[in-house]
Amino acid sequence: MSSAPSLKRVIALLWRSQVSGEERRHPGPRPRLDVDRIVDEAVALADENPSAGVSMRALAGRLGVTPMTLYGYVPDKGTLLALMYDSIHAEMPRVVGEGISGVVDWVEEVVEVYLRHPWAIPVAYGRPILGPYEQEVFESLAVALRRRDLDAQTARGLVGTIFHLIRGTAHAISASRQAQEESGVDERAWWNEASTALAEVVPDFAERFPGTVWLVAESETDDGDHDYVARHSMTNLRTGVRLLLGGAAPGS
Amino acid sequence: MSSAPSLKRVIALLWRSQVSGEERRHPGPRPRLDVDRIVDEAVALADENPSAGVSMRALAGRLGVTPMTLYGYVPDKGTLLALMYDSIHAEMPRVVGEGISGVVDWVEEVVEVYLRHPWAIPVAYGRPILGPYEQEVFESLAVALRRRDLDAQTARGLVGTIFHLIRGTAHAISASRQAQEESGVDERAWWNEASTALAEVVPDFAERFPGTVWLVAESETDDGDHDYVARHSMTNLRTGVRLLLGGAAPGS
């Protein structure tokens, strides 16, 4: 069950909407923390060890406070994640340059922000978070598409598709980096290990999967770059977005 | 640290490679379970309550066995998830029809399989699982692209991009359905609630985010379909894949 907090409460938190009561006029000790500090520290904590994520206990410890204290500021961990998620969107570029290239560049920058905060990627799925910063990012893409004279229906589909590509790309790159960091095995070494093991377990691989062999073998351009997954993924992303935007005619 | 099991062990498990010893020739009680049964039951369990996922304890209970028993068959939960993930790829269509439409139809069917097993979607990210069924699915797409005379480099990028779209679409639809089920609030009602709350908290929304308003308001075609998120997402997916494949010239 767990009963999520009311949507209104979450939205109010996201937009930091005070009820304009301004100054405190009531008894009781004044709070030692505030939402901004909690969120900032949570982001820092999550950034420092992306694999573990945040735990309420660890965050409280870092803030010099008992875990339960946090629940005075934030209704639950899900909401905290939403706040963290929205806050990193402040780092994303808002303005999109002219034309397709503008969008393509912007998309790449957005991915880079996600890569600085890999824990945020899974949060992005599902219903929109509806926070102010995510909203601004969304807005800037919407405006850019409107400038291209697309109809709203097409534009809306494009926005969704583009965000799928952004998140997918970011997810893939960050997973690769994380696996690399945890296992100490870099991408090339991992691939070697994997293909050796596969060859042993599935001796007739090449005959059973000729298409795969073709795809992988002939496109191998490692270049000795230890982060080539990121490079290739980014290139694919740019190509993909270019195709999507180029193909979506203003008339259609 | 948790130290993942050796890649070779995992691959051997995925391909159910026996060391060809065939019959048991050693003392000790014979196993009451086998990997297939565990995986099948785990998939069934996960399907039954997609929000909770599998826990080793719950799975053991369903198999009439102690949690620790499972570790005699599977090195850890991550590997179990990999096995489950690969197993559902057996349901996916292998053959891709001719031309772009063939791929587009196939993509849609793949999404539908993921939607029957929503827990599998997050597993898909990161390094490939390298199991036999996933491999076959991958292979069929690779072959279809080779038939279109793309060079391997382009094809490889396309495969990645298409899978991003598949997973993104599946993820979005399943998250929407799940939220709907958990909260009892359907998509339309949720949106009403959200926009009411937003209007209250951010009275100047329309002036601050005109692009968003344009995008959302003018493309609203609800039709009273309570699962319209799925319908729209699928349409966007088809459009996206069509644009990608249509734009990727054989020459390029």
Add this chain to the structure above:
DNA sequence: TTCATCCCTGTACGGCGTAGACAGATGTTA
């Protein structure tokens, strides 16, 4: 000075993945 209010804490519950020691069943061998 009284008192209502609110922040923070302590304790506790029920979950999780899984490490480690061990009991019992089993097939082979003497």
Add this chain to the structure above:
DNA sequence: TAACATCTGTCTACGCCGTACAGGGATGAA
């Protein structure tokens, strides 16, 4: 048949997790 090596499943326990609940102490208004 008896001894033994081997393997399976169990029990217990550790250290995590999110968070419900009750209450202590500080605080400002009356």
